[in-house]
Amino acid sequence: MDRLDYSIIELFTEQPGVSVLSAARELGVARPTIQARLNRMRDRGILVDIVPKLAPEPMGFPVQAMTMLQIDQRVGHSGLHDDLLDIPEVIDFSTMAGPWDVLLRIVARSNSDLQRVIDKIARLHAVSRTSTSIVLRDVARNRLLPLMDEATAADRDD
Incomplete structure (x- = not known):
């Protein structure tokens, strides 16, 4: 996991309907790079699925x-x-x-x-x-971005 992986997950978390092409444009990398990173994260079990968040x-x-x-x-x-x-x-x-x-x-x-x-x-x-x-109120659910941010902190420090 590196900073680009984090940025990809962060983008798809904040904008669940974003396309791979739009993500590539927003992050300034090639579309195949985004797709390859998503595939690698799926293969490693980091990324289970990208689904919209539904509110009951x-x-x-x-x-x-x-x-x-x-x-x-x-x-x-x-x-x-x-x-x-x-x-x-x-x-x-x-x-x-x-x-x-x-x-x-x-x-x-x-x-x-x-x-x-x-x-x-x-x-x-x-x-x-x-x-x-x-x-009474959901304060934080499925709060994995801070954990991912911590996991990629060493990459940012380099």
Whole structure:
């Protein structure tokens, strides 16, 4: 990773719909250079995908919540991931170590709709307990640019 890689990621993060050609013009490098750098970052697993950021609020889902799940250890995670993917209001989830087994980010149309979604999740076969907190405001999400900036700091110091 070098400063150009950082600049490419920064540009695509700030302008998700930018084309490779526009990025090349803005950064002052050839289009094939941008494409080669993107391909290399994908091949190395640094760049997973370039997708637009979607906001659930304008789509009618202004309520966000974080829900933690405890899994019945006799049942385990078998089938749970597919069951969660079948619930459209579950927009992110991760498995965890510790007292909770799964962390979900869910959205809903209202607080009463949130209750419906939580009830649907709680009824899943593998789930033994849930705990939910409503998100008041997203302050920082997927904050990787500062980490990337730190990783490329040595390149800038040269």
